[in-house]
Structures are given as structure tokens and as C-alpha cells.
Amino acid sequence: MDKTPSSPTAVEVLTNLVADDLKAVNLAIVERMQSPVALIPQLAGHLIAAGGKRLRPMLTLASAQLLNYQGDKHIGLAACVEFIHTATLLHDDVVDESDLRRGQDSANAIWGNKPSVLVGDFLFSRSFELMVQADSLKVMEILSHASSVIAQGEVLQLITANDADTTQEAYLEVIQAKTAQLFAAACHVGGLVAGSTPxxxxxxxxxxxxxxxAFQLIDDALDYSAKQAELGKAVGDDFRDGKMTLPVILAVARGDDEEKAFWKRTQEDQEFRDGDLEHALSLLNKHNTLDDTVSRARDYGNQAISVLDIFPDSPAKEALKGIVTFCIERAY
Known part of the structure; x- marks a missing residue:
């Protein structure tokens, strides 16, 4: 019996929509990560080739296409966005002492911390070269500001880590800076080079x-989900690192004194015992914090979709709406 062909996923729809431009972006990435210092393309290439979806640069390309852009400046900007993202991943893995990235050994696990940090710096520098080529002060302002805000977000996360009293407001400030800023900049510059109105x-x-x-909220819920294994990540990394993400912040707020003491021991004091992760998962389920985190993500996703109403219907608009749904549905 013939199988009914499955419908393309939202990521496949977006990828197909920008396929030709994405090829040009990938060529630009390969070209710009070259260096006479052999370790640089070797280490950068390891991460770039590790199977990331290129979601952020595709958002730049789709945003330009949403406004029927016919030029080519969005290509370099999409590569720039990917370099900023890759640089932050290299630095993140060093700070988090991560051994895995996208199911493979992380760069710092293979080459060590010093080369990872320095190659991250190299990619940041390359991103600024690509910004300049857009020949737009506004574009430079947006992307350079995004880079500084991301770095501030990383430092802010260090401050809130291991603090069981972290508020939802402080947490949202971290993810706004660390994750949302680059998503926003990626879309913003794609529209800007296409001549968008204010x-x-x-x-x-x-x-x-x-x-x-929404994307980061789902990521933080997924850290406590069995689906992590499918993504090549260990379940409970955030728990072991003492990262105060929304599922835990809600559990602390809703917990009794004994539960609060558990979170203080594990997250603040980093004192772990056998069965602690399982107990943490039971508390998250008891207080429904994972579902509530996904629900909060859905609210942000709905806001993302609604602001696209000002644009006329087009394949680009549908793809951008679809990617929101995809990001939420990763939780299931």
C-alpha cells in the first residue's frame, strides 16, 4: 500500500522558500571563516557544519523576501547573523563547560577553552566586517547593539545563576538579551535593506x-524533557548548572519550605545527591511548571504571528508564521 507523502515541516517550508539565497549565505560563511591560521577554519567549521538549522539567517532572508527585496545585501547580513550566533555558542559552551553541542563533541571539548574563546572572537570580528559591507549605519547600529546586548545577557545570566530567589522579571531580562535580541535584529535588518517603512x-x-x-522558553522547558536525548543533549543540564529558568522559578514560588530548601541546596549550594534530578522533575510536574512555561511561550508566539498582520499575504509571511508554530511544537 502506498504511503501518503508527509507534508513538509515549517523549517523545510522556510528552507525551500529561501533556498537559493541560503546557498549564497553558506558560500559566504565558508569564504569568511577562512584564515591562514589553520585552527580557525577547522574549529569554526566543526560547529558550523554540525547541523544547525540556520534559523536566524533564514529569518533575515525571509524578512527581506517579505518586502520583495531584489538586491543581494541581505546575503552578507544573514552570514553576519550566523557568525554572531556561532561566536556566542562557542563562548556559551566554554562558560557552561558543555561537552556536547548538537549531539557532537563541543569545540571546547575537542580543542580546549582558549582556542574556542579566541575563534569566537574571530567570528565576531568577521561579523563586523560583513556589517560594514551593507553600507548602512542603521544596519551597523542594529547588529552591533545586538552583539553588546547578547554579551550583557551572558553576564546577567552568570549573576542570576545559583540564586534561588531569581525573579521572573530577571529571567525574562536574560532571555530577552541572550536570545531574543539576535532574533529581532535578524528580522529587522532583513527588512531594513529591503526598504521597510518605520x-x-x-x-x-x-x-x-x-x-x-518563545524559542528560549521552549528550550528551557525541553531541558527537563526526555526529548532532550533526541536533540543530542543531556536531560537536566540547566539543573546541574544551577541555571534559574522559568520552570524552576515557578516551582520555587509555588513550593513549600521543604521544597524551597531543596532548590536552595541544589541550585545555590550545588550540593547534589542521588535522585535529585528525578525529585526536581517530580516537583516541576507537581506544580505544572513545564506546561505553564510552554503556555507562556505560546502567548509570545501568538504575539509574533499577530504583528505580521500589516504585511500582505505571501509565501514569506506564511513561512514566518509557520516557524513560530514549529518553535512551540518542539515541546511535544
Missing amino acids: EEEEALQAYGNNLGI
Whole structure:
């Protein structure tokens, strides 16, 4: 019996929509990560080739396409966005002492911390070269500001880590800076080079920002999900690192004194005992914090979709709406 062909996923729809531009972006990435210092392309290539979806650069390409852009400046900007993202991943893995990235050994696990940090710096520098080529002060302002905000977000996360009293507001400030800022900038510059109006600029920025927050909320829920194994990540990494993400913040707020003492021992004091992760999961389920985190992500996702209403219907608009749904549905 013939099988009914499955419908393409939202990521496949978006990838197909920008396929030709994405090829050009990938060529630009390979070209720009070359260096006479052999370790640089070797280490950068390891991460770039590790199977990332290129979601952020595709958002730049789709945002330009949403406004029927016919030029080529969005290519370099999409590569720039990917370099910023890759640089932050290299630095993140060093800070988090991560051994895995996308199911493979992380760069720092293979080459060590020093080369990973320095190659991250190299990629940041390359991203600024690509910004300059867009020949737009506004584009440079958006992407350079995004880079500084991301770095501030990393430092802020260090401050809130291992603090069981972290508030939801402080947590949202971290993910706004660490994740949403680059999503917003990726969409914003794609529209900007395509000649967006101030209203369209604002809508694209808001779309990316809300999508980025939703994306990170789902990531933080997934850290306590069995689905992590499918993504090549260990379950409970955030728990072991003492990262105060929304599922835990809600559990602390809803817990009794004994539960609060458990979170203080594990997250603040980093004192772990056998069965602690299982107990943490039971508390998250008891207080329904994973479902509530996904629900919060869905609210942000709905906001992302609604701001696209000002744009006429098009394949690009449908693809951008579809990617929001995809980001939420990763939780299931």
C-alpha cells in the first residue's frame, strides 16, 4: 500500500522558500571563516557544519523576501547573523563547560577553552566586517547593539545563576538579551535593506523579539524533557548548572519550605545527591511548571504571528508564521 507523502515541516517550508539565497549565505560563511591560521577554519567549521538549522539567517532572508527585496545585501547580513550566533555558542559552551553541542563533541571539548574563546572572537570580528559591507549605519547600529546586548545577557545570566530567589522579571531580562535580541535584529535588518517603512521595521523587530522569547522558553522547558536525548543533549543540564529558568522559578514560588530548601541546596549550594534530578522533575510536574512555561511561550508566539498582520499575504509571511508554530511544537 502506498504511503501518503508527509507534508513538509515549517523549517523545510522556510528552507525551500529561501533556498537559493541560503546557498549564497553558506558560500559566504565558508569564504569568511577562512584564515591562514589553520585552527580557525577547522574549529569554526566543526560547529558550523554540525547541523544547525540556520534559523536566524533564514529569518533575515525571509524578512527581506517579505518586502520583495531584489538586491543581494541581505546575503552578507544573514552570514553576519550566523557568525554572531556561532561566536556566542562557542563562548556559551566554554562558560557552561558543555561537552556536547548538537549531539557532537563541543569545540571546547575537542580543542580546549582558549582556542574556542579566541575563534569566537574571530567570528565576531568577521561579523563586523560583513556589517560594514551593507553600507548602512542603521544596519551597523542594529547588529552591533545586538552583539553588546547578547554579551550583557551572558553576564546577567552568570549573576542570576545559583540564586534561588531569581525573579521572573530577571529571567525574562536574560532571555530577552541572550536570545531574543539576535532574533529581532535578524528580522529587522532583513527588512531594513529591503526598504521597510518605520511601521514595517517595528513589526519585524517585534516579530523576531517575540519569536526569540518563545524559542528560549521552549528550550528551557525541553531541558527537563526526555526529548532532550533526541536533540543530542543531556536531560537536566540547566539543573546541574544551577541555571534559574522559568520552570524552576515557578516551582520555587509555588513550593513549600521543604521544597524551597531543596532548590536552595541544589541550585545555590550545588550540593547534589542521588535522585535529585528525578525529585526536581517530580516537583516541576507537581506544580505544572513545564506546561505553564510552554503556555507562556505560546502567548509570545501568538504575539509574533499577530504583528505580521500589516504585511500582505505571501509565501514569506506564511513561512514566518509557520516557524513560530514549529518553535512551540518542539515541546511535544
